[in-house]
Amino acid sequence: MNFLALIQAAAAAAQPTAPAAAQATAAQAPAAQAPVADAAAPVAQAAKELLPQASTFAASIDDSFLLILWFAVFLAIVVAGAFAIMVLRPSAGTAGSTSRALYRWSAVGAFALVAVFFVQGARVWADMQVVPRGAVPVRVALEEKGWSFTYPNGYVTNELHLPIDRAVKLTFQGASEPYTFAVPAFRLQIAVPVGTRRDAWVQPTLAGDWEVRSTVPSLRKAEELVAQATVHAEGGYEKWYQDISGPPLDLPPVELGQRSYQMRGCTQCHTVDGAKLVGPTFKGFLAREHRMKDGSVVDPSDDYIKESILDPQAKVVEGFEPVMPSFKGRLHELEVAGLAAYIKSLQ
Amino acid sequence: MNSSHSIGSTNPGAAAKPSAGGELWFFTQDHRRLAWMYAIVIGLSLVVGTVLAVGLGLQPLTGHGTAADAESYRRLYSMHGLVMVFLVALPALPGIVGNWLLPERLGVDEMAWPRMNLLAFQLLLVGCVFFLVAFFATPLDTGWDFALPYALKSNSSVAWGMLGIVFVAASFATSGANIVATVITSRGAGRCWSDLPFFAWAMGAAGLIQAIVTPVLLAALALLFAQREGASDVFASSGADVRFDQWFWFWAHPALASMLLAAIAVIGDVVGEHGDRPRGASRASVLSVMAITVFAFAGWGIHVLGRTDSAACDAAFSALVLASGVPLIVLIVDWVTTLERGEARATTALGYAATSVVALTVGGMAGVFLAVPGTGAHLQNTSFSTGALHFLVVGGVLGALLAGVHQLWPRWIGVAAREGWGKFACFLFFVGVNLAFVPLCVRGYLGQPRRTLEVVAADERLGWYAVLGAGLVVGALTLAAWNLVATLLDSRAVLAKKEAD
Structure with a gap:
């Protein structure tokens, strides 16, 4: 963690306007784009249209990307141009050895650029590593x-x-x-x-x-x-x-089941007034015979209701299609028990 | 085919060599004949790899969606990678240009260990045979990097592929050790380290890396094989994929650097010949080569960026990889100033050298994107990394190979390739490389994963641009090959006429 703090401190020193991770907001994104030259604006805009900046990291990473991109384009043009000029110029240059200073400054310049790339990229990367409190x-x-x-x-x-x-x-x-x-x-x-x-x-x-x-x-x-x-x-x-989130789990079972029935989308397919929708009605659940597609008849027990909620394809009622999704992992076990109690209470 | 001595008679070193007239080519220890044989094997491999690449480029645009499509795509990219990395990119420059030019540049008759030179070539051939078995049995589908955990359960020819790599890697190590030995033993009799030509420094560094790191690859493959056969569980626990990648990239990162150093050797030689420093080496360029060599050993961890729990390691590897760009910039400055002081002519060889330098610059900068932690995390596993690698391998290495071959061609066959067609092919190559691989990088930034048939980012136009660019590269290579072969055939008539006169 100390290391990350070091990186962040270095980044903050290099860029005083850099937002702290936890406080970074969309409103701050334009400030983070300051290093990008004005000439880059159309490219940056086009990039945003192709790939929207939908998080606080996006603007910073795009800045880092564009900074390196512009240098890469510049360097490629300079290198290609230098080779072209060397073969197209009318006369040869002066023989001799290259000044050591040229090598030295090339190395220093390249190192400085690489350091800028690293700090620019490490700043957002360090932000990514520290999860803000309250997330x-x-x-x-x-x-x-x-x-x-x-x-x-x-x-x-x-x-x-x-x-x-x-x-x-x-x-x-x-x-x-x-x-x-x-x-x-x-x-x-x-x-x-x-x-x-x-x-x-x-x-x-x-x-x-x-x-x-x-x-x-x-x-x-x-x-x-x-x-x-x-x-x-x-x-x-x-x-x-x-x-x-469903209803409060400390309600009495039947009431909890009723609230779950209303909040969990059961109403879209199952009625409590006897009307037929995509699935069978819950009205008179205990009183009627439960004949399955395969011809078998099952008892209207808690286990059957629980199985129908968590693994609805296991037993499919005659006259209906196996289209119900599983609620496994989506309902608390108290809610499942509550639904069973509620369904059985419907006369 | 004539012996190399007759067709290479313009080479001053050739006259000093003992005759190899009655010797069978397959058992020759003559470095020039071996360079020819490397050229044939690598040329054929390049054709196979290119055909697979064309299939790869077309498949996402023509058909996808079925499991069979996905499976054939996996096999295509795996075999393409295997052939291009192990049979083209890594052996091409040391095998062809290095074999021919290193003794000549050092002023010696032969490589230090001619038998090992032959052995290296024969090991490569054996590796080729196993790759062919892997290709025709059940084509490999794990990627050239044997990505875990799939490589553990794949039913394709993983074992044959690994066996092929064992022989090919042994060839690299043998060849690398031979190159280093040749450079070292050529000194003496008044020659000291500072007299060594740039080509020897850079090619020697490439050989040194291959000789040192290859055992790591062999160890990684041995462990993987043992795990597949149930004799080990080193890659069975959590984080196994990262552990294998650490092993693999401990070899692959320096190996890719050695490939670039070999390209740098050839570019430096071509530029030196066109500038005012034929065969010479400035202190700055030698120090740059040494720095790239050192950084090459220290950068493997960048390939598991963000996959370990150590932020400090990620930052350290990122800094080391970024720092390796500094000596490359110094080298470019050295090349430009070398040209500036000479009377450079616009030749095909220099055109390919310039193309290679531009591609190395662009590919190197693409590597910067991948190494910077913020952008790197976003770009890992996308087609951006594929584009970056292809800039380095196709533009950088293949460009340097073409530069070296065009530079050497008059010495090989006695007649230079036709400059007009050569320059036109070079122009097509330059345009094709950029048109093919820039769209890959753009799509990667927009989120296109690599090694998938699904086109999920941007529009399909970018894919078509890439296919068009690849088509131009194929056209340029075909044109260059035709130009070289045509002049080779012409040279026989020219030489016969000279002899008659």
Whole structure:
């Protein structure tokens, strides 16, 4: 950590306007672009249109990139031009040895440039290493069926939801094969070697949907390596999080089940008034016969309800299609028990 | 084919050599004949690697989506990398230009150990045979760098590929040791270190690196093989992929540097011939070569940037790799001032040398992007790194090879290649290299992962530009080859006429 502090101190000395990691915001991004020459503005603008700057890191990394890019273009033109001039000029130069001073200053100049590149890049990199306090924690893993993102309330989904202008701590769990968590719009790529755990953070600054991808070559299907990161506009993440958090778990079971039924999207397919939607109604659950597609009949027990919620394809009711998604990992076990109690209470 | 002595009769060193007339080419220890044989094997490998590259470039634009497409793409890029790295990029300059030119530049008749020189070539041939087996059995699909953990469970010809590399690597080590020995033993009788030509310094440094680091590659492959066969579990625990990459890049990073040093040797020689310093070496250029050699051994960790828990190590490796750009800048200054003091003519050889210097500059700067921690983390595993590597290998190494061959051609066959066609091919090569690999870098910055069929960033136009550029490179290589072969055929008539006269 001392080393990182050293880097940050050096960067701060080199660039007094550099924002501290935790306070970096989208509003500060223009200040960080100061080193880029005015002539670079059209290129920088075009680059932003091709790849939006959607995190606090993006502007700094683009600055670093453009600084090196302009020097690379300049150097390539100078080298090509020098060779061309040497063969096209009318007469030869003066014989003799090259001044030592020319070599010395070339080396000093090159070293100074390299140092500037290093400090410019190390500044944002050092910021990336230190997770700010109070960051929203999200656990990330690339599992057998694709990405999984686990939120503080235990809710698991295959889409990453992020608040705008708030730091998010991403904790990566290594799998049996290496993967990277790459979001080009954030200029963020975290490598997760086999079986290791890594921490990183990001602070989104632009609402929208951004692509998450693992860039490590893999035998998996391409779609399993891709996910979507949704950055919610102001207040959107809080609403989404409230929705997925479900009801308070200390409610009586039937009431908890009823709230879960309303908040977890069950109403889209199952009614409590006997009407038929995509799935069977819950009305009269205990009273009616439960005949399955394969002809078998099951008892309307707690276990059957629990199985239908967590592994809905295991038993499919006659007359309905197996379209229900699994809620495994998305509901607290008290919610599942509450739903069972609520469904059985409906006469 | 004539013996090298008859077709290379303009070479002043040739007359001093014993006749090799009745000797079978395959068993020759003559460094010039070996240079010819390297040229044939490497030329054929270049054709194979280029055909695979054309397939690679076209496949994402013509068909993707099925598992079979993805599998054939993996096999294409793996075999392309294997052939181009191990049979073209690494052996080309020491094998062809080094073999021919090093004794001549040092003023000796032969390499220090002629038998080892032959052995190195024969080991390369054996490696070729195993690569062919790997190609025709079940083509390798792990990438040329044997990425873990897939290399442990792949059902392709991993073992054959590894066996081929063992022989090819042994060839590099043998050849490298021979080059170093030739440089060292050529001194004496009034010649001291400061009298050594630049070509010997740079080619000697390349040979030294190959001789030292190759055992590490062999050890890494042995461990990988043992793990595949269940005899070891060194790559079984967490972080195994990073551990293997540390082993592999401990060899590969210096090996790539040795390839660039060989290119630098040839560029320096061509520039010296066109400037005011034929065969000479300035103190600054020698120190630069030494610095690049030292940095080459210290930069492997940049290939696991951000994959270890040590921020200090990441920063140290980043600083070391960036620092290796300083001596390259000094060398460029040295070349330009050398040309400035001479009466440089616009020859094909100098054109390729300039193309190579520009490509090394662009590729080197692309390496800066990858080595700077902030941008490097964003660009790892993207097509940016593929573009950077190709600038160095195709533009830098292949450009230097063409420069060296065009420079040596009159001494090889007695007749120079046609300058007009040569310059036109050189122009196509320059445009093609930049048109092919700049789009790769741009797409990488926009997030396009490397080694995937899916086009996920920017629009497909960039892909078409890259294919067009690659087409120009192929066209330029074909034109250059035709020009060289045509003059080779012409030279027989010219020499016969001279003898008749």
